[in-house]
Amino acid sequence: xxxxxxxxxxxxxxxxxxxxxxxxxxxxxxxxxxxxxxxxxxxxxxxxxxxxxxxxxxxxxxxxxxxxxxxxxxxxxxxxxxxxxxxxxxxxxxxxxxxxxxxxxxxxxxxxxxxxxxxxxxxxxxxxxxxxxxxxxxxxxxxxxxxxxxxxxxxxxxxxxxxxxxxxxxxxxxxxxxxxxxxxxxxxxxxxxxxxxxxxxxxxxxxxxxxxxxxx
Amino acid sequence: xxxxxxxxxxxxxxxxxxxxxxxxxxxxxxxxxxxxxxxxxxxxxxxxxxxxxxxxxxxxxxxxxxxxxxxxxxxxxxxxxxxxxxxxxxxxxxxxxxxxxxxxxxxxxxxxxxxxxxxxxxxxxxxxxxxxxxxxxxxxxxxxxxxxxxxxxxxxxxxxxxxxxxxxxxxxxxxxxxxxxxxxxxxxxxxxxxxxxxxxxxxxxxxxxxxxxxxxxxxxxxxxxxxxxxxxxxxxxxxxxxxxxxxxxxx
Ligand SMILES: Nc1ncnc2c1ncn2[C@@H]1O[C@H](COP(=O)(O)OP(=O)(O)OP(=O)(O)O)[C@@H](O)[C@H]1O
Ligand SMILES: [Mg+2]
Numbered sequence: 001x002x003x004x005x006x007x008x009x010x011x012x013x014x015x016x017x018x019x020x021x022x023x024x025x026x027x028x029x030x031x032x033x034x035x036x037x038x039x040x041x042x043x044x045x046x047x048x049x050x051x052x053x054x055x056x057x058x059x060x061x062x063x064x065x066x067x068x069x070x071x072x073x074x075x076x077x078x079x080x081x082x083x084x085x086x087x088x089x090x091x092x093x094x095x096x097x098x099x100x101x102x103x104x105x106x107x108x109x110x111x112x113x114x115x116x117x118x119x120x121x122x123x124x125x126x127x128x129x130x131x132x133x134x135x136x137x138x139x140x141x142x143x144x145x146x147x148x149x150x151x152x153x154x155x156x157x158x159x160x161x162x163x164x165x166x167x168x169x170x171x172x173x174x175x176x177x178x179x180x181x182x183x184x185x186x187x188x189x190x191x192x193x194x195x196x197x198x199x200x201x202x203x204x205x206x207x208x209x210x211x212x213x214x215x216x
Numbered sequence: 217x218x219x220x221x222x223x224x225x226x227x228x229x230x231x232x233x234x235x236x237x238x239x240x241x242x243x244x245x246x247x248x249x250x251x252x253x254x255x256x257x258x259x260x261x262x263x264x265x266x267x268x269x270x271x272x273x274x275x276x277x278x279x280x281x282x283x284x285x286x287x288x289x290x291x292x293x294x295x296x297x298x299x300x301x302x303x304x305x306x307x308x309x310x311x312x313x314x315x316x317x318x319x320x321x322x323x324x325x326x327x328x329x330x331x332x333x334x335x336x337x338x339x340x341x342x343x344x345x346x347x348x349x350x351x352x353x354x355x356x357x358x359x360x361x362x363x364x365x366x367x368x369x370x371x372x373x374x375x376x377x378x379x380x381x382x383x384x385x386x387x388x389x390x391x392x393x394x395x396x397x398x399x400x401x402x403x404x405x406x407x408x409x410x411x412x413x414x415x416x417x418x419x420x421x422x423x424x425x426x427x428x429x430x431x432x433x434x435x436x437x438x439x440x441x442x443x444x445x446x447x448x449x450x451x452x453x454x455x456x457x458x459x460x461x462x463x464x465x466x467x
Binding site for chain 2: 057061067
């Protein structure tokens, strides 16, 4: 669905955008990424909740705890699944952007490299959001509590001032970053931050499982 | 030889003692009946055996192994069914068993075997959330029996079944040690039910073990202590009442 955003936006207002001299990838990201990223993150939050709900709904999680598997293994499996889904979604979005470039910026090609890098960058930055939303989903037995918490966090992320580096490190805020608008050294900072955050969230999940086990 | 032994096993919830220093001895190859009124601590004890609940103090050994070091080993060898059945509602009965089969690394035909034994083979393509209570219960039983584990822990397995289901399940449990060469720990509220299945029993009340031994032991014991002994159910009720009275006067 998020892939349609640039297409629709272009279809309605293409004169404004094609008129400017900047790179089409740059223009398209600038104009559409806020909305696309929000849809992506909301999708991730929703999927995380639904996935964990199927564990909690008929107490399947109890059965799993009585089998020789580790609960953390389940968490990683689900993370892998959602990350795969994100890849698919981003790929579709990339197709949307390619379509826009091809259709409206006829004379202005040769940006495929930049486009590819942008989407890989978004892919890396969305990983902490995936892990964090699964963490939230696994923390609450009730799907609606988890969904509510997740959505509130997403809206908080959209309201954070974009200029502040520290604030934009919030897991749900990171996918809103745009590759072409970020300075080279900041790009590596963001990627390092994404990796560190992922590790921290995974440790938090381990602690959650452990604490829950001890308190039962 | 005992396959499960506990030593002063205790579980305390925020000042309330659910299981209080019990010493169980569950012989290998037997059906062991675990008996007690509501809230006696039967499920809590079984959950401790499965690592779902951490003991506050005391310890237990299952087949020479203990938690948390041998968690995987113990769970591989134990089929279990605790309180209400636990399953994925949006999958069919067959798919539910298939997940368990894959986790346990069992051959493919074990799924059909388990469905057959518990009598839900004809409903295997139906979503588990659309099962009736008794069918869910049977699915839970199937998920415990799959792969014929050497130890079975069944918490009130006949709960919610129709009379013929109760009868079948009792007969099944009775026959398990011979058929699958396994040990069964089964809980119930009713001595009359346990009487039909178990070789040895343990009676629990308010987290304390009132009696442990064979049914004959119980009869002899009852006669000695002046409890009614012609009907074992009466013996059980009298024992529990007496214990409750003592508890009250103690407080
Ligand atoms: N998570 C918990 N927190 C606090 N108390 C608990 C918890 N789980 C169980 N208890 C208490 O422990 C006691 C024993 O519960 P348990 O479920 O073991 O009883 P039971 O013998 O299985 O009873 P029933 O026959 O009704 O299934 C009860 O008084 C119960 O209220
Ligand atoms: Mg119980």
